[in-house]
Amino acid sequence: MQTVRVILAGVPPLLRDIVYASLSAEPGIRIVAESTEDYGALRDVQADVIIFSAGRGVADKILTPMLRRRDQTRLVVIAEDGASAYVCSPRGELSPATLRAAVRGD
Numbered sequence: 001m002q003t004v005r006v007i008l009a010g011v012p013p014l015l016r017d018i019v020y021a022s023l024s025a026e027p028g029i030r031i032v033a034e035s036t037e038d039y040g041a042l043r044d045v046q047a048d049v050i051i052f053s054a055g056r057g058v059a060d061k062i063l064t065p066m067l068r069r070r071d072q073t074r075l076v077v078i079a080e081d082g083a084s085a086y087v088c089s090p091r092g093e094l095s096p097a098t099l100r101a102a103v104r105g106d
Contacts, residue, residue, distance in 0.1 A: 001028045007047040009035035010058030015082045019051060047073055055080035 006029060008016055016034070033045040034046050039061045042050075052058050054077050063075075075088040091098050 004029050004049060005032045005047045006030065007032060007042055007045055007050045009039055009042060009050055010036060011051065011053045011078065012080065013097040015053065015078065015080075018071055018082065019078070049074045049076060050075040051078065053078055053080055 003088055006023060008019060011019060011034075013036075016036075019032065020034075024031060032047055032074060033042055035042055035083060039058075043065065050073055052075070053063055059077065071092045074090070077088065078085045091102050
């Protein structure tokens with residue numbers, strides 16, 4: 001089984017503790033880095049998944065660089081209150097066909 005490498009970025013402390021406790025003991029999942037503010041330090045960390053909070057301007061600081069370099073990392077965006085989350089997966093280069101497929105949920 002391949003290890004899934006995870007980065008925690010901009011997750012508020014209490015929510016971070018919950019996420020960390022949920023994942024750190026799970027076989028096959030390894031938290032490789034975490035940061036609350038210095039997202040530039042995460043730029044060179046190899047990861048399969050980035051988990052971040054939707055608030056505090058974190059999304060823009062993480063998503064924009066990923067879009068520029070066409071990163072294939074999956075994203076888990078958690079609401080600031082921790083009540084819900086969205087999982088975003090890369091779709092590759094944007095074309096009319098990939099846009100239509102994304103809108104349809106294909």
